[in-house]
Amino acid sequence: MNPSKTVELATPALIIDVDALEKNLSTMSTRHPGSKLRPHTKAHKCTEIARLQLSHSHTSFTCATPREIIGMAAAGIGSDFLLANEVLNTDRLSALAKVSENVQVTIAVDSIETINAAVRAGLHDVLIDVNVGLPRCGVAPELAGQLADDARKTGMTVRGVMGYEGHLMMVGDDEKRKTRVAESMKLLARAAQDVGGEIVSAGGTGTWDMHDETGINELQAGSYALMDTDYAQLKIPFAQACFVLGTVISRSKDWLVIDVGLKSLSTDHGNPSVDGYDVLFCSDEHITLVLKKDSAIGLANIGEKLLVRPSHIDPTMAMHSVAWVTRSDEVLECWQIDLRGW
Amino acid sequence: MNPSKTVELATPALIIDVDALEKNLSTMSTRHPGSKLRPHTKAHKCTEIARLQLSHSHTSFTCATPREIIGMAAAGIGSDFLLANEVLNTDRLSALAKVSENVQVTIAVDSIETINAAVRAGLHDVLIDVNVGLPRCGVAPELAGQLADDARKTGMTVRGVMGYEGHLMMVGDDEKRKTRVAESMKLLARAAQDVGGEIVSAGGTGTWDMHDETGINELQAGSYALMDTDYAQLKIPFAQACFVLGTVISRSKDWLVIDVGLKSLSTDHGNPSVDGYDVLFCSDEHITLVLKKDSAIGLANIGEKLLVRPSHIDPTMAMHSVAWVTRSDEVLECWQIDLRGW
Known part of the structure; x- marks a missing residue:
């Protein structure tokens, strides 16, 4: 299903x-x-x-x-x-x-x-x-x-x-x-x-x-179609339309870990972004996140989902076989990333 | 064939x-x-x-x-x-x-x-x-x-x-x-x-x-099996066993360009290496190379193939669907990278 x-x-x-x-x-x-x-x-x-x-x-x-x-x-x-x-x-x-x-x-x-x-x-x-x-x-x-x-x-x-x-x-x-x-x-x-x-x-x-x-x-x-945090630094009227969804899989007193990493997004344009958090570091399967200093929220719970904004869209797309098309919290469709390879 | x-x-x-x-x-x-x-x-x-x-x-x-x-x-x-x-x-x-x-x-x-x-x-x-x-x-x-x-x-x-x-x-x-x-x-x-x-x-x-x-x-x-240039900095007895082969597709007076880039290797552990060259920069489909200062060779010709040593093996493997198994200049087999995805 x-x-x-x-x-x-x-x-x-x-x-x-x-x-x-x-x-x-x-x-x-x-x-x-x-x-x-x-x-x-x-x-x-x-x-x-x-x-x-x-x-x-x-x-x-x-x-x-x-x-x-x-x-x-x-x-x-x-x-x-x-x-x-x-x-x-x-x-x-x-x-x-x-x-x-x-x-x-x-x-x-x-x-x-x-x-x-x-x-x-x-x-x-x-x-x-x-x-x-x-x-x-x-x-x-x-x-x-x-x-x-x-x-x-x-x-x-x-x-x-x-x-x-x-x-x-x-x-x-x-x-x-x-x-x-x-x-x-x-x-x-x-x-x-x-x-x-x-x-x-x-x-x-x-x-x-x-x-x-x-x-x-x-x-x-x-890049205008899906955007990334690198291009978002410019004053251009295109909004982030692509994210990598991750699950909080581990949490300590001071940080949490999501199951998004170097195999699901590219970091050559810098670390990705997650609202409310600073990226401590990215590794193959994980990103370790700490709360921003002025954060009004607490650390998310284990099992919660977080949206990650990639810093470079092109190589990030090439890492995935499918994309889930969403409106608000509804999944509408699954699209194949079908032009990968050479 | x-x-x-x-x-x-x-x-x-x-x-x-x-x-x-x-x-x-x-x-x-x-x-x-x-x-x-x-x-x-x-x-x-x-x-x-x-x-x-x-x-x-x-x-x-x-x-x-x-x-x-x-x-x-x-x-x-x-x-x-x-x-x-x-x-x-x-x-x-x-x-x-x-x-x-x-x-x-x-x-x-x-x-x-x-x-x-x-x-x-x-x-x-x-x-x-x-x-x-x-x-x-x-x-x-x-x-x-x-x-x-x-x-x-x-x-x-x-x-x-x-x-x-x-x-x-x-x-x-x-x-x-x-x-x-x-x-x-x-x-x-x-x-x-x-x-x-x-x-x-x-x-x-x-x-x-x-x-x-x-x-x-x-x-x-x-990583010991295939190695990368990051681990190669340590005094450990494992040799580079995995490379990305590229073709020189463009050449100017001062640099050349190979068709290896951010979609075929990961740069989160730094730029990859090519014998005799310095990496000027990596982009989605390309690496621009300049000769090392003390290089005894000239710039390779358009059409020549160069071996690139990845700096981080794990995410690099995840970008490819197959690997070509070689001995010297002979291709012996083609292996599927069949455990990709989640």
């Missing part, structure tokens, strides 16, 4: 607040309707959430892995996929080429090697991935035009450019962030001019409202 | 060096043969590795989740399981009670609530989990005897005590660590006297050779 109340769920359990999710999707799609947003599936890895994004008018999606595109296409969600990541594996690229017989599949390239791998696999459409300041993937802006020419020589269609300003997502001051995003996007604009094509793709949840004048024509945000 | 060479594996891929694994298992079982070691399955979550531990004479196992015990019993590996963790969920405890009809299942309790949950589920055997200094689970040592009496009143058999000195695993100085372990185990010995029963269970990979005179009669080590 499926649980009907949140409190009945076996823990640790991934919980989605469906109203908060809907509100986040609505806020984003109001500002960036249709193809203005290319939602990033890597942040949730869940076709049911992608289906909601589709219902909010978005039909083009960003993906980080071949598996995400293949799963989305199999579920019949979306018609235009961008693999915003460099992939060299021939089997996986060939699987994408097969998918591209029915829907548009465009892959990011930033080198001759990635272009050649795409050609060998029978893919036809690429974006030039441009480095706009984050020391990760992307060709140097001044070399983008040449790389586009190289791609066209192989018969590829170059649909445009992408450039992720990931190093700026967490610049705390709004004005500073906006200024630096504008500077970063000048690099992308220059590359776009050299490259040609119709797509200029960039951005994320942290810069969702800073691209009005940067010249991009689609935003790649993903 | 299954890949026969490591270099043919699609990445990111979890790699096990079977000779290093065998040597680690052999080193441990020579010092702690048979029931002197109760290997912790939480560190690998893989019945094939447990099967090797069985072949090294160990028939009793430590587990952190009901799922681990249920999976081990279903695979026919082991005859005596300890759930070294507090669990309150009735369905999961009832499933363990069913398993206990065929093999010995003992669960850790540290409160009346956990005892009552075990009773309700039809379980019969418990260990009193004693707090020996780590602020996590475990009853205060001076209350252990009373809790054992409470458990016996419900009809439970109290098989003894356990106490995990996890706060001491990474004390860097060997002598200091040994002294502090001895102090910590005095707390467990006192509790053992009050509790009765035959089992005194404690210890881990970091204290594997420090229990000769502490009075414990079984060691709960798990």
